[in-house]
Amino acid sequence: MESPTIVTDAAAGGDRILARDLGRHTGAAVLVRGWVHRHRDLGGVCFVLLRDRSGICQVVFDSAPTDGAGNPVTLESVVAIGGVVAANRKAPGGFEVQARRLEIISAAAPELPLAVNQDPSQLSLDAMLEHRMVSLRNPKTLSIFRLQAAIVHHFAEVLRGEGFTEIKSSKLIGSGTEGGTGLFAVDYFDRTVYLAQSPQLYKQAMVAAGLEQVFEIGMAYRAEKHDTPRHINEYVSLDVEMAFIDSEHDLMDLEQRLLAGMFAGLAEDCAEVLEAWQATLPTAAEVAAIPRITHDEARAAVAEATGRRVYDINPEGERVLCDRAAAEHGIGAVFVYGYPRRKRPFYTYPSDGNRTMSFDLLFRGQEITSGGRRINDYATLVDSMRRFGLDPDAMSDYLSVFRYGCPPHGGFAIGLERLTQTILGLASVKQASLFPRDRKRVRP
Amino acid sequence: MESPTIVTDAAAGGDRILARDLGRHTGAAVLVRGWVHRHRDLGGVCFVLLRDRSGICQVVFDSAPTDGAGNPVTLESVVAIGGVVAANRKAPGGFEVQARRLEIISAAAPELPLAVNQDPSQLSLDAMLEHRMVSLRNPKTLSIFRLQAAIVHHFAEVLRGEGFTEIKSSKLIGSGTEGGTGLFAVDYFDRTVYLAQSPQLYKQAMVAAGLEQVFEIGMAYRAEKHDTPRHINEYVSLDVEMAFIDSEHDLMDLEQRLLAGMFAGLAEDCAEVLEAWQATLPTAAEVAAIPRITHDEARAAVAEATGRRVYDINPEGERVLCDRAAAEHGIGAVFVYGYPRRKRPFYTYPSDGNRTMSFDLLFRGQEITSGGRRINDYATLVDSMRRFGLDPDAMSDYLSVFRYGCPPHGGFAIGLERLTQTILGLASVKQASLFPRDRKRVRP
Numbered sequence: 001m002e003s004p005t006i007v008t009d010a011a012a013g014g015d016r017i018l019a020r021d022l023g024r025h026t027g028a029a030v031l032v033r034g035w036v037h038r039h040r041d042l043g044g045v046c047f048v049l050l051r052d053r054s055g056i057c058q059v060v061f062d063s064a065p066t067d068g069a070g071n072p073v074t075l076e077s078v079v080a081i082g083g084v085v086a087a088n089r090k091a092p093g094g095f096e097v098q099a100r101r102l103e104i105i106s107a108a109a110p111e112l113p114l115a116v117n118q119d120p121s122q123l124s125l126d127a128m129l130e131h132r133m134v135s136l137r138n139p140k141t142l143s144i145f146r147l148q149a150a151i152v153h154h155f156a157e158v159l160r161g162e163g164f165t166e167i168k169s170s171k172l173i174g175s176g177t178e179g180g181t182g183l184f185a186v187d188y189f190d191r192t193v194y195l196a197q198s199p200q201l202y203k204q205a206m207v208a209a210g211l212e213q214v215f216e217i218g219m220a221y222r223a224e225k226h227d228t229p230r231h232i233n234e235y236v237s238l239d240v241e242m243a244f245i246d247s248e249h250d251l252m253d254l255e256q257r258l259l260a261g262m263f264a265g266l267a268e269d270c271a272e273v274l275e276a277w278q279a280t281l282p283t284a285a286e287v288a289a290i291p292r293i294t295h296d297e298a299r300a301a302v303a304e305a306t307g308r309r310v311y312d313i314n315p316e317g318e319r320v321l322c323d324r325a326a327a328e329h330g331i332g333a334v335f336v337y338g339y340p341r342r343k344r345p346f347y348t349y350p351s352d353g354n355r356t357m358s359f360d361l362l363f364r365g366q367e368i369t370s371g372g373r374r375i376n377d378y379a380t381l382v383d384s385m386r387r388f389g390l391d392p393d394a395m396s397d398y399l400s401v402f403r404y405g406c407p408p409h410g411g412f413a414i415g416l417e418r419l420t421q422t423i424l425g426l427a428s429v430k431q432a433s434l435f436p437r438d439r440k441r442v443r444p
Numbered sequence: 445m446e447s448p449t450i451v452t453d454a455a456a457g458g459d460r461i462l463a464r465d466l467g468r469h470t471g472a473a474v475l476v477r478g479w480v481h482r483h484r485d486l487g488g489v490c491f492v493l494l495r496d497r498s499g500i501c502q503v504v505f506d507s508a509p510t511d512g513a514g515n516p517v518t519l520e521s522v523v524a525i526g527g528v529v530a531a532n533r534k535a536p537g538g539f540e541v542q543a544r545r546l547e548i549i550s551a552a553a554p555e556l557p558l559a560v561n562q563d564p565s566q567l568s569l570d571a572m573l574e575h576r577m578v579s580l581r582n583p584k585t586l587s588i589f590r591l592q593a594a595i596v597h598h599f600a601e602v603l604r605g606e607g608f609t610e611i612k613s614s615k616l617i618g619s620g621t622e623g624g625t626g627l628f629a630v631d632y633f634d635r636t637v638y639l640a641q642s643p644q645l646y647k648q649a650m651v652a653a654g655l656e657q658v659f660e661i662g663m664a665y666r667a668e669k670h671d672t673p674r675h676i677n678e679y680v681s682l683d684v685e686m687a688f689i690d691s692e693h694d695l696m697d698l699e700q701r702l703l704a705g706m707f708a709g710l711a712e713d714c715a716e717v718l719e720a721w722q723a724t725l726p727t728a729a730e731v732a733a734i735p736r737i738t739h740d741e742a743r744a745a746v747a748e749a750t751g752r753r754v755y756d757i758n759p760e761g762e763r764v765l766c767d768r769a770a771a772e773h774g775i776g777a778v779f780v781y782g783y784p785r786r787k788r789p790f791y792t793y794p795s796d797g798n799r800t801m802s803f804d805l806l807f808r809g810q811e812i813t814s815g816g817r818r819i820n821d822y823a824t825l826v827d828s829m830r831r832f833g834l835d836p837d838a839m840s841d842y843l844s845v846f847r848y849g850c851p852p853h854g855g856f857a858i859g860l861e862r863l864t865q866t867i868l869g870l871a872s873v874k875q876a877s878l879f880p881r882d883r884k885r886v887r888p
Contacts, residue, residue: 016688033688035654035849053607053656076849106820108849133844136653145655149610156597163497166593168680168860170879171615171663174887185631186639189667193886195630202879205888209580210479211589212497219615219663225633236612244460244477376550397888400577405479405520405552416612435614435646442637443618444649444841 016080019050019057022095025085032057032097033080033105035137036073038117039064048073048099049092049117050081051139058091059083061099067107076108076116076137125428132435132444143273144432147266148420152217154265155238155414158258164213164240169202171195171219175394184223184233195221198413200347201398203241204374208406212243217416225439229428230315230366232417234437240371241411248357248372251410252292252335255361255369260284266423277424286331293321294338295355312343319365333363339372346388347381349373349410357410364422371412378402460524463494463501466539469529476501476541477524477549479581480517482561483508492517492543493536493561494525495583502535503527505543511551520552520560520581569872576879576888587717588876591710592864596661598709599682599858602702608657608684613646615639615663619838628667628677639665642857644791645842647685648818652850656687661860669883673872674759674810676861678881684815685855692801692816695854696736696779699805699813704728710867721868730775737765738782739799756787763809777807783816790832791825793817793854801854808866815856822846 016031017024034052046061059081065073073079082101087094113131114123120141128135136142156166172186173196183194199216206214220237240258245251263281267274274281293301295313301324302317303310310317313336326332337359341350349357349372358372375381381402382392392399420432430436435444460475461468478496490505503525509517517523526545531538557575558567564585572579580586600610616630617640627638643660650658664681684702689695707725711718718725737745739757745768746761747754754761757780770776781803785794793801793816802816819825825846826836836843864876874880879888 033851051654053609053654074849078849078851105851106846106849109822109847112848113844131844133649133653133841134848136649137848139654142654145611145650146609148612152610152612153600153604156600160597165497165590166596167589167878168592168596168663170678170877170881170886172678172881172886187629187631188881188886189669189883191886201888205577205580206589206878209577210495210497210583210586217661219612223633234614234616378553397577400557400575400888402550403553404556404578404581405518405522405550407477407522407549433614434611434650437614437616439633442614442616442632442635444645444844 018054019052020054020093022057022085022093022097023087026087026095027085029082029084029100030097031080031082032059034078036075036077036079036108037139038075039073048081050079050097056092056139058088058096059099060096061102065099065102067104073102073104074108074110076112077104078106078108079104125430129430129436129441136434140276141431143276144420144424144426145434147270147273147424148416148432150266150269151262151416151419151423152236152238154262154269155258156215156217157265158261159213159215159240161261162213162254162257164215164242165206165211167199167203167206167211167214167216168218169196169199169206169216171221173201182223184221195223197222198237199239200345201401203239203411204347204406204409205398205401207241207243207409207411208376208401212407213241215240220413227439229430230418230421232429232433232436232438235418235433236416238414238416238419239411240413241409243407243409245373245408245410247351248337248359248410249292251371251373251412252337252359252361255371255412256287256290260287263287273424279424281423282331282333287333289329289331290333290335290361291325291329292335292337292359295336295340296338298334298336313360313362315366318362318367322362322365332365333361336360336362344372346384346390347374349375350380350384359412361412363419364425366418366422368418368422369412369414371410373408373410376402376406376408378406462498463496464498464537466501466529466537466541467531470531470539471529473526473528473544474541475524475526476503478522480519480521480523480552482519483517492525494523494541500536500583502532502540503543504540505546509543509546511548517546517548518552518554520556521548522550522552523548569874573874573880573885580878584720585875587720588864588868588870589878591714591717591868592860592876594710594713595706595860595863595867596680596682598706598713599702600659600661601709602705603657603659603684605705606657606698606701608659608686609650609655611643611647611650611655611658611660612662613640613643613650613660615665617645626667628665639667641666642681643683644789645845647683647855648791648850648853649842649845651685651687651853651855652820652845656851657685659684664857671883673874674862674865676873676877676880676882679862679877680860682858682860682863683855684857685853687851687853689817689852689854691795692781692803692854693736695815695817695856696781696803696805699815699856700731700734704731707731717868723868725867726775726777731777733773733775734777734779734805735769735773736779736781736803739780739784740782742778742780757804757806759810762806762811766806766809776809777805780804780806788816790828790834791818793819794824794828803856805856807863808869810862810866812862812866813856813858815854817852817854820846820850820852822850 037051038049041064080103083097083099322332325334361369417432481495482493527541527543660683766776769778805813861876
């Protein structure tokens with residue numbers, strides 16, 4: 001074989017090609033750059049798997065590559081490799097680079113705190129979070145966040161397509177909208193403020209200000225001492241609020257359209273991620289088939305399945321209801337609506353018999369959405385605050401939204417990490433947060 | 445004229461049409477819903493301007509509309525009106541609704557704290573923020589946030605088109621990346637943490653983890669006691685970070701592509717907002733013509749223009765430089781690069797003679813971006829920390845990003861509110877924040 005000239009020069013920063021594009025350059029001299037994912041020295045030939053943002057490609061050396069001092073190139077070092085692309089049925093993707101030249105851009109220290117190139121299910125959650133900067137390098141772990149980025153993208157796209165406007169509201173609030181519990185206090189110059197539990201007040205305000213249909217993608221904070229696989233203290237809330245609804249059923253309709261659109265987008269953009277996690281997404285027809293049952297019906301169904309009296313739907317109950325929906329309706333998801341008033345925040349719109357126009361969406365055994373119609377009448381809202389032991393005078397900013405003409409409206413919120421967890425079947429929601437915050441962990 | 449049947453019934457919640465779509469329904473019986481923006485009773489005929497999320501339309505009544513008790517319908521009340529669409533050259537948009545039926549959905553209290561239907565330039569900033577829930581109803585004020593939503597949208601779209609992945613990183617950090625000053629403390633269970641000043645650490649970590657090119661749209665916090673038209677204590681930071689760059693010039697190239705793409709998107713989506721504010725956007729050719737000058741050249745230019753010695757580029761200097769660029773290059777924007785090391789954070793990549801590979805973008809007299817290449821070599825970074833009086837041992841999570849192979853990289857951040865302010869020519873950045881937080885204000 002004739003020895004080709006390297007037309008792109010690593011040191012000069014020439015155009016590189018990505019691992020996934022090798023097949024388009026067969027026979028050409030190319031430059032690839034990335035992380036040394038794995039190497040295998042067979043004596044006389046050494047295979048290096050090079051990882052970049054697009055995937056992994058095989059590079060073949062005559063002998064194990066070394067640095068200038070003759071030391072072997074360590075795993076995770078960042079390198080540039082010039083070589084020629086050749087077809088090889090045994091290589092990942094069917095092509096490989098036959099190396100002619102190597103530059104070590106950034107040498108990795110030899111002892112990794114954990115293996116990057118092995119199945120992350122071997123790792124404990126604690127090890128994964130303790131060495132987060134390294135564990136995130138694992139392609140399967142990192143793919144969780146490619147999916148998450150696509151969720152955020154398609155959430156916004158579908159809503160924009162329905163005429164919604166994105167808002168960004170403050171996360172520093174004078175007091176909690178739902179009472180004062182569960183709030184993190186912030187030392188704000190000479191006073192104390194709190195981290196917002198949700199953008200509830202602000203999304204309602206922006207509906208009433210005339211946007212009518214808004215969404216927000218932002219952090220929400222819960223100072224709760226939970227330490228469970230489904231709780232984190234800081235999470236991304238995908239919030240939706242819309243005007244001119246009649247009841248919570250309009251919101252469930254919207255959420256079904258939203259999820260169907262999001263799932264279609266994810267199926268298209270994230271096929272590899274879904275395959276890596278052996279995850280499947282419901283079809284549009286399945287989403288349209290999600291049943292709606294009242295809170296009373298849900299309690300009765302859980303009682304029947306478990307043989308126990310049921311007051312609240314606990315995590316076990318959520319699993320029971322989703323399993324039943326899967327068996328009867330072909331999708332492991334169910335809307336539960338009509339929650340009793342005492343179980344929902346003060347701003348929830350009351351309906352008959354001490355019920356409310358509220359709902360949860362349970363999906364694959366876990367609550368991923370809570371929502372409902374809100375009280376839009378000033379006097380009713382003041383009355384409800386008093387019933388809940390809140391002081392209307394302390395909430396005059398909030399009340400001014402309703403004093404001057406506010407349409408009927410409602411909304412819901414989806415927890416981004418929980419949705420990610422549920423889609424991929426992750427054991428803990430903490431795996432679906434880049435840098436999760438829990439009671440014990442605020443690093444890295 | 446024959447009296448038509450109202451085919452859509454307000455009380456029954458039938459399909460409404462939006463104000464902007466009137467022209468497509470001439471002669472038809474329709475339902476419109478929205479806020480009473482203005483009314484004018486001419487005796488025998490009363491014009492009501494009805495505002496909805498799409499715009500404003502005229503509704504004609506035979507006499508001033510009243511509620512059931514005979515009181516006039518108040519401004520800002522939310523109503524549903526059934527009527528027939530007719531062409532009228534004098535009406536906004538060329539069409540009007542001849543009302544047959546009115547339903548008051550939510551009556552507004554009669555005394556508004558400030559006028560919603562007047563030019564907001566009449567209001568003081570203080571009044572505007574004090575009564576934020578009402579001042580945001582003004583269509584021109586609200587339009588600021590329609591533009592802002594479009595900025596966020598196109599920022600993400602352009603970057604996704606270039607292969608960037610969106611990330612969401614924690615805003616609760618154990619310590620400041622740039623020393624401990626200017627941080628808000630949070631009472632986090634039994635310890636103190638801080639609100640992040642920027643996602644700097646995390647975006648670098650995600651580049652090094654293998655995403656290579658990331659962006660984040662999130663809140664950033666600065667506990668600075670500034671009270672100026674260009675500072676707020678909580679803002680939305682549009683953050684970008686990318687691997688495999690050679691110098692800050694690659695980042696300026698990227699920002700020029702990004703701004704050109706964003707401006708094209710805004711020009712298409714926000715023509716009405718720009719017209720309302722009499723704002724224009726630079727063309728792609730103008731953005732491509734943004735000059736690049738060194739910090740030394742910038743100082744000399746300001747000194748020449750002002751006749752004073754110049755050490756730092758202050759706000760006056762920023763205006764001088766933008767004016768000069770406008771005169772010489774046809775766009776009031778300039779990149780200033782090569783800042784001295786003492787003026788940039790410890791992680792900035794050093795270049796010759798105590799300079800750094802850093803830059804700012806000044807646009808229309810104001811800094812809207814700061815960025816640069818970052819140190820990606822572990823030993824250099826440790827050395828730089830020590831020079832800046834920081835303790836490497838206290839930053840071991842951050843350092844682990846660099847210990848195990850990190851490509852050359854850099855990035856920048858654009859302040860969303862400042863960019864909005866600059867595009868629309870707003871007097872204060874606080875006008876470009878829905879619920880701005882400053883030293884004195886944490887409400888509503």
